[in-house]
Amino acid sequence: AQSVAQPEDQVNVAEGNPLTVKCTYSVSGNPYLFWYVQYPNRGLQFLLKYITGDNLVKGSYGFEAEFNKSQTSFHLKKPSALVSDSALYFCAVRDGLYGGATNKLIFGTGTLLAVQP
Amino acid sequence: KAGVTQTPRYLIKTRGQQVTLSCSPISGHRSVSWYQQTPGQGLQFLFEYFSETQRNKGNFPGRFSGRQFSNSRSEMNVSTLELGDSALYLCASSPGQGGVSTDTQYFGPGTRLTVL
Numbered sequence: 001a002q003s004v005a006q007p008e009d010q011v012n013v014a015e016g017n018p019l020t021v022k023c024t025y026s027v028s029g030n031p032y033l034f035w036y037v038q039y040p041n042r043g044l045q046f047l048l049k050y051i052t053g054d055n056l057v058k059g060s061y062g063f064e065a066e067f068n069k070s071q072t073s074f075h076l077k078k079p080s081a082l083v084s085d086s087a088l089y090f091c092a093v094r095d096g097l098y099g100g101a102t103n104k105l106i107f108g109t110g111t112l113l114a115v116q117p
Numbered sequence: 118k119a120g121v122t123q124t125p126r127y128l129i130k131t132r133g134q135q136v137t138l139s140c141s142p143i144s145g146h147r148s149v150s151w152y153q154q155t156p157g158q159g160l161q162f163l164f165e166y167f168s169e170t171q172r173n174k175g176n177f178p179g180r181f182s183g184r185q186f187s188n189s190r191s192e193m194n195v196s197t198l199e200l201g202d203s204a205l206y207l208c209a210s211s212p213g214q215g216g217v218s219t220d221t222q223y224f225g226p227g228t229r230l231t232v233l
Contacts, residue, residue, distance in 0.1 A: 032219055041208055043121075043224040051219045090160065094218065095173075102173045103148050103211050103218045107160040 002027045004074075004091045006108035010045075013081045014116050017023060019077040021111045023091030033074045034105065035065055039087045061085070081115045086087035088112050118144050121210050121225035129231045135196040138228045142189050142210030149191040150222060151183060154205040163206075166191055167213050195230075203232045 003026045013019045025031050032051055036044040048059025055067045065076045076089060089111050095104040122141045131135050142149050150173075151163040162175040166185035183193040191209075195202055205227045211220035 034221070036224070041229075043123075043226045044209075045194050046221050046223060049219075049221060066187055096160075103167075103209075103213070103220055103222055104173050104175075105150075105152075105209075105222060106162070107152075109159050110169055 002093050002106050004033075004093045004106060004108040006089075006091055006111045007108040008111050009109075010112045010114060012114045012116065015083050016080050019078050019085070019113065019115070021089050021091075021113060023076065023108060024072045025072050025074060025091075025093050027093055031067075031074075032092070033065075033067065034062070034092040035059065035074075035076050036090045036092065037087045038090065038110075042064075044060050044090065047076070083115050083117050086113055086115045121208055121223055123208050123225040123228050125228060126226065127231075129233060130198050131233050132198055132200060134198050136193065136198060136224075136230060137192055137194045138206055138230075140191045140193075140207075140208030140210075140225060142191070142208075143223055146210035146212055146223075147189055148211045148213035148218075148220070148232045149185055149189065150209045150211075151191070151193050152207045152209065154207060154227070155203075160207075163193065179192075198232045200232050203230060206227050 005024045034049045035047040050067045058064045091108040092105040124139045148167045150165040154160050165173040169185045185191045207227045208225045210223035210232045213221045
């Protein structure tokens, strides 16, 4: 079955330092991978996605993600963290096993990013 | 374009009651999906509608149902509410296409349902 794993419940980083939020995936076929961010009492905001092509994907708010097929990973990165980046981050994979058309996403458990001033 | 809107934003119900949540997708989007978010189970897929037809369904009991109208607006209904149904219910829309989609899903702010 398609799945994603986020091994860290929480990541702590100082403002101005680079940040990485980890995600690994397990899929049959081509992986369509997504990152979303959730602020308190809000819905999910789309950050970026990998469909095909360049392994380095650039997204919103200065975030980028590196797709690594050999390590089955899709880690989210940002060169310099901001306090305002503190939020809950979700990695997701499109479910391709339905056998038909679908937009269904399978989400990881989420990683809470805390950026200290 | 306006984003995905969900109404109401907050609901308090008691066990045994039923509830209807509404979602208006981004203009032009034909696919609407629903997800349940709880601290214990995380984000779980409920169902997906495309052009008024349910084309995918998650592992939820039959108390959870939905529909989509010709203008792509969607509603979900939960009957005989249980305490465990307390959650944030999120709606997402996307343009919609065939096959395993590469579309981005855009989420609404959610409806916070509390069952007492």
